[in-house]
Amino acid sequence: MAAVSDHLDGVSGHYFADNAEAIPVTQLPSMTPVGPAFMNAVAPYALNEASADHLWEESLRLTHTS
Numbered sequence: 001m002a003a004v005s006d007h008l009d010g011v012s013g014h015y016f017a018d019n020a021e022a023i024p025v026t027q028l029p030s031m032t033p034v035g036p037a038f039m040n041a042v043a044p045y046a047l048n049e050a051s052a053d054h055l056w057e058e059s060l061r062l063t064h065t066s
Contacts, residue, residue: 013047013049015042015046015047017039017040017041017042018039018040020040022040022041022042023040023041023042024041024042024043024044024047025041025042025043025044026044
């Protein structure tokens, strides 16, 4: 399991699906059943560090914890 693997010590900021690092895709799947090309994929916006920082700050503001 990726969450507890010794092989990933020190690895941070990566997105994993089914115990493998997800592959960024540019085409999003349609609303029909998702095919194999998207089973181990991640949308580029999910890897955007600036967006993640903004979401964190907004979460702190909304929960009054900052």
